[in-house]
Amino acid sequence: MSTLSTPSTPGTQLAVDTLRFATAGSVDDGKSTLVGRLLHDSKSILTDQLEAVTRASGGATPDLALLTDGLRAEREQGITIDVAYRYFATARRRFILADTPGHVQYTRNMVTGASTADLAIVLVDARHGVVEQTLRHAAVTSLLRVPHLVLAVNKMDLVDYDQTVYDRIVEEFGVPSATAVPLSALAGDNVVERSTRMDWYEGPTLLEHLESVQVATEPASAPARFPVQYVIRHGGLRYYAGQLASGTLSVGETVAVLPSGRTTTVTAIDRLGTHVRHASAGESVSVTLADALDVSRGDLIAPADGAPAPTRHVEATVCHLHDRPLTTGDRVLLKHTTRTVKAVVEEVAGGELAVNGIGRITVRTAEPLALDPYADSRRTGSFLLIDPADGATLTAGMAH
CATH class of the missing domain: 2.40.30.10 (Translation factors)
Known part of the structure; x- marks a missing residue:
């Protein structure tokens, strides 16, 4: 039996409105087809786009990989060579997807796609099992501290949907914190719709897991970090604008401006032209300080008692x-x-x-x-x- 964690149930309360995730895996593991299946079966493709892909496929059945292999060089070589970003949504969540290359020479592209991801999907061809590139992508995912990892055992249709093959691959992968899903991107098993050919699998489909997994890119208890992006002068005041990278910043809080180390107090926070008492990670705001310090682009505003040492x-x-x-x-x-x-x-x-x-x-x-x-x-x-x-x-x- 699988030693990996059970995927979240569809009823789990969502922690965020948007999930950023990346796909990775070895060559020909079916990443582009999986992404195409997600887009197709979640009805995230425009009719004219689907018709164009069907025509390009040369038959009545569309080649779903063409939905992501958008570069001409990719289509000609039959491989993914760059990070293809796709945006889609379901009734439960919005998604930003990065389809990354499988070739070892494009590992840097995988790093780019996974660097901002909340979740990474590592695909394995059920016929070949865990290979060197599978382990490399798992290692990069761990190195980048991507919060959630999914092992997608693909092409189960080519091994007769055999549970013993799936269990062996899960054991070879050896990452207990990962979530494993057996699927066939080509046939559509357990991607969006539940498979009737793998009744031994009791977890949700891949999309159900993506819709329900709880994601927090930074802990709520993390200290505030506010990199200054712009300095706006208006009416004799200076407003420091940017996006709060982590934590919560509050009016009245004593802060340090780094790298100078000078301390002052937050007197006002404005979000979309409205005064607010607090700002949370991910929000773009402007901050006003009590003292006329020399603050410029690139400085970091942080709590005085929790600031990093320059x-x-x-x-x-x-x-x-x-x-x-x-x-x-x-x-x-x-x-x-x-x-x-x-x-x-x-x-x-x-x-x-x-x-x-x-x-x-x-x-x-x-x-x-x-x-x-x-x-x-x-x-x-x-x-x-x-x-x-x-x-x-x-x-x-x-x-x-």
Whole structure:
């Protein structure tokens, strides 16, 4: 029997209105077909779009993979080579879906798609079981601290819907916190509609789980983090605008402005032109402070008694995204929330990091940064390294 957790029941109360999720898996595990099936069976496809896909399929039955393999190069090669974002909704929840590539050389694309996901679906071909790329994607999901993981055992129709095959794959996967669902994206079993050919499976369909899983990207108890994006001057006052990355910020609260460390009090919070007493994570607001401090874009406003200590020494686990290797001594720009500073790569474990490589580095910045450990906050614990010459993104980092 499966050692993985039982999926949430459809009656579970929703924690959020929108779920961001990513699909991943090895080549030909059926990711694009699964996404197409979700869109098709949830009636999230326009009639003319479905007709176009049916014509392109050359038959009466549409090739659902064409709904996501939108690039010409993808269609010609028969593979997914970039992250395809799709937006759809059901009566219970809205979804932002990132269909990511399966080839090992596109691991960086999987990192991009999963970096903001609340949930990741890792597909396995029931005929082949767990392969190296399956474990790599599970590891990346864990590294990025995606809150929820689903193991989708696909192509069950090609193994005669055999429960023993499913149970063996679940045991091989070996992630007890994951949720497992046996399905056939091509035939539609357990994707949106419940399968009558796997009566041994008692959990909900994949869509039912997506609709009901409780998601909170940051703990409600997390300290407030407010990166300043704009400074607005009006009527002799300064308003600091941005999106609250985590926690709750309240009028009357004593806060520190980082990296300077100066303290002051929040005197007003405005949301959509309305005065409010509190702002919560994810809300875009403007904040007014009691003192005329020197606050600019890139500064971080945080509770005075729970502010991160600014540092110029950054130790991190990173995934290198650029074709040019990252090496010790490289001069880069480091972008953290709304702040960008000059930096130098002091050390790369092993000397250099090739494209798609995951490793540990140490960076020294020209100016102090107020980072949290990535384990505490995905928003304020992450950063990017950028090429100062052409602005290309080099590396995605997770601070220790």
